[in-house]
Amino acid sequence: MFGRGSSDMKSGVAAFVAAVTSIAPDLAKGPGVVLVITAGEETGCQGAYHLAGLANVLGKAGALIVAEPSSNYPLIGHKGALWLKAHTDGITAHGSMPELGQNAIYKASHAVVKLENFDFKITNHDVMGGPTLNVGTINGGINVNSVPDHAEIGIDVRTIPGQKNRDVETSLTSLLGNEVTLKSIVNVEGVWSSPGDAWIKEVLDLMETILNEKITLKTASFFTDASVLTPTYGGIPTIILGPGEASMAHQTDEYCFVDRIEEAVNVYRILAERWCS
Numbered sequence: 001m002f003g004r005g006s007s008d009m010k011s012g013v014a015a016f017v018a019a020v021t022s023i024a025p026d027l028a029k030g031p032g033v034v035l036v037i038t039a040g041e042e043t044g045c046q047g048a049y050h051l052a053g054l055a056n057v058l059g060k061a062g063a064l065i066v067a068e069p070s071s072n073y074p075l076i077g078h079k080g081a082l083w084l085k086a087h088t089d090g091i092t093a094h095g096s097m098p099e100l101g102q103n104a105i106y107k108a109s110h111a112v113v114k115l116e117n118f119d120f121k122i123t124n125h126d127v128m129g130g131p132t133l134n135v136g137t138i139n140g141g142i143n144v145n146s147v148p149d150h151a152e153i154g155i156d157v158r159t160i161p162g163q164k165n166r167d168v169e170t171s172l173t174s175l176l177g178n179e180v181t182l183k184s185i186v187n188v189e190g191v192w193s194s195p196g197d198a199w200i201k202e203v204l205d206l207m208e209t210i211l212n213e214k215i216t217l218k219t220a221s222f223f224t225d226a227s228v229l230t231p232t233y234g235g236i237p238t239i240i241l242g243p244g245e246a247s248m249a250h251q252t253d254e255y256c257f258v259d260r261i262e263e264a265v266n267v268y269r270i271l272a273e274r275w276c277s
Contacts, residue, residue: 002255007244011256012067012264013037015243019268030276034059041225044083044186048228061233063199063275065268066224069244069256072263074207076200076239078220079128080159080190080227082168085152086111087181092142092149101147105140108151111180112138115155118175120168125160127217128192131168132158161192188227192219197237203271207241210267221246241267 020033038047051057088108093101112135124130140151165187173182193200195217208215220240230238243260
């Protein structure tokens with residue numbers, strides 16, 4: 001099935017809705033299922049944050065499934081994301097007389113060199129590996145024959161369990177010094193569920209049977225609404241499992257395999273029935 005969002009992640013939403021509506025009478029007899037559909041996940045989970053801030057909307061839950069694209073392979077966490085804008089100021093002057101100004105791009109370039117060798121000072125996670133930092137954008141100046149009075153760097157940090165984004169931001173602020181101003185534009189924490197949790201083990205065992213392959217511990221390369229929903233629900237065990245193909249996200253010819261969608265409906269139905277029985 002081709003179409004924008006077919007893998008990321010309309011197929012997952014559709015599979016959830018199909019699964020829970022098919023067993024709605026049975027769900028009504030037990031604790032039930034909370035179906036949470038949000039907007040704004042791509043740009044910092046604004047929809048999830050909005051729902052989390054409303055009283056008596058999300059209800060209670062003891063476990064969470066996120067239908068992000070995983071080819072129905074169960075993932076037990078993901079890194080956190082901290083996206084920052086680093087701004088430097090200068091004083092403009094004519095390009096033929098740079099000594100009369102202050103070059104904001106030079107300040108930004110000094111910051112980039114420091115960022116390239118940033119030491120997180122933390123041991124790698126057994127499954128997720130280490131945190132990462134990437135400078136993705138740099139912009140500045142007015143024109144080629146003027147001393148630039150402003151420059152901006154886009155920084156993408158991915159954190160691991162055991163780190164707090166605010167602590168990383170504090171370290172970066174200290175490293176870059178007073179000539180650089182940092183502003184957070186996305187700030188979502190990572191998620192990790194213990195593979196020893198009984199429900200997590202149940203899901204992994206089920207998927208081993210359904211996928212007919214040995215399941216190893218893996219995590220998503222992207223962040224999800226679990227960044228907000230998991231702590232809102234009290235740190236409940238969380239699985240990322242959806243029918244979409246992660247490699248197809250944001251692609252021009254995005255597609256999802258129909259049999260994966262049908263498989264996901266079956267998985268969600270089984271897990272809901274087991275939980276509510």
